Amino acid sequence: MDDLEVRQLRYFVAVAEELHFGRAARRLGMAQPPLSRAIRELERGLGVRLLDRTTRHVALTPAGEVLLREGRAALDAVGAAARRTRHAGRPTPALRLALKADFDAGLLPAVLAEYQRTEGLPPVEPVLGGRGDQAVALRDGRADVALLPGPVDAADLDFEPLVTETRVVALAVGDPLAARADLRLADFAGRVLPDGSPAEQDGTGTATTTGFRPRDVAEIFNMVELGRMVWFLPGSLARRHPRPGVAYRPVTDLSPFTLSVAWPRNSRSRAVAAFVRAATGVAGSPVGAQALGA
Known part of the structure; x- marks a missing residue:
């Protein structure tokens, strides 16, 4: 078997991501028995075992891990080709x-x-x-x-x-940091950015909160005005959005x-x-x- 069908890849990727034939079948909108047969046929055609499975457990083999990685990329490429073709037409x-x-x-x-x-x-x-x-x-x-x-x-x-x-920080005008002329990232310990990550890590950290996340610039500004978060933004964007409740200040070690x-x-x-x-x-x-x- 030299060629893989898109259908086969879609079936396998669903099973490999879910690691459960029942959930994969529901995700694909099909019954479980034909999905199980399709995976067995794929393994026979490739001549390798893709999944280790028992009545309670499904796991990827090393060959299965390779096909999952390559299969995702192939399905993404097929989807992109279809979108570009439709657009061209x-x-x-x-x-x-x-x-x-x-x-x-x-x-x-x-x-x-x-x-x-x-x-x-x-x-x-x-x-x-x-x-x-x-x-x-x-x-x-x-x-x-x-x-x-x-x-x-x-x-x-x-x-x-x-x-x-350069970027600047947006803070509430009543924030004590807004009264300072010399700010550094360490000064923002305990504060969060709009994505929930720690402000002192300059956006390189992972989110530590699961609360409200603003969806657009207007919501971010509202949350900054309320003192719920700070925001690092390009200087050109700050100049285009002057707001009475927001103070913009330089931060010495903020990345551009x-x-x-x-x-x-x-x-x-x-x-x-x-x-x-x-x-x-x-x-x-x-x-x-x-x-x-x-």
């Missing part, structure tokens, strides 16, 4: 831009204007998402190009850094914010190339410097 083309609202360093209006100077390009269609969603949208075929805040996982993506700027434009490594799209040229051109121009307050 749309009667009205569009360049799908993944971004996090407000995290464009103030460059987006100028970038769009520059992009639109070239005739014959499709319009830009925003694909809004939360933190970390942009690279996922590129990889799974929901977006063609992205503005990525923060570090870029360059696996199967190409990217160009656009701007790097970097914004990049990114696209799938195998992209051959004229529109993507035009958008990348527009983004890098604007970022290096006086317009970009003005957006950053330089």
